Amino acid sequence: KAGVTQTPRYLIKTRGQQVTLSCSPISGHRSVSWYQQTPGQGLQFLFEYFSETQRNKGNFPGRFSGRQFSNSRSEMNVSTLELGDSALYLCASSLEGNSAYEQYFGPGTRLTVT
């Protein structure tokens, strides 16, 4: 099976712009989670989707949003970008919707905001 794919892999944006990142989970996986990784804050949970429903949301401002489609693919959007949004954004998929199952991570999208 193909692994989790994320597009684009690298992105450079300017402050104030918006960005959309995409994640395709492993075939058959219904749960998708997003994480932000920065040197200062480490790995922080953004949101989790299962069967198109957001089940958990991390402590991020409303500028961060996401959604999941019927084929389990997910997108996250960040509006009005700030310099502090520069980070590696990781997507993970899981077969089922509970923590007893391991998560498979994609390679990440490295976002740089200038």
Next chain:
Amino acid sequence: SQQGEEDPQALSIQEGENATMNCSYKTSINNLQWYRQNSGRGLVHLILIRSNEREKHSGRLRVTLDTSKKSSSLLITASRAADTASYFCATPLNQAGTALIFGKGTTLSVSS
């Protein structure tokens, strides 16, 4: 806030030596997972240990869990240069869902 905190933050050893990393967490959990990340890339799942398990092995990896002390340890035996990476423990955000809370990680450097 971080649920898990790894110790030490950084560890440098020679090939063939064992590496031990520790993780402490704050709330009750039903499982704990360990992940590895090679230099700015995606995370790779290493092992999941459930709250009713005390020890689990996978190849050269040995994980222990002490729920009374809210702590876990990851032992890598006979380390190789390829083990150089950051290692994170992760615990569930809550009982519903797959969301994980990660610690800050331990950066392991294995030199040949």
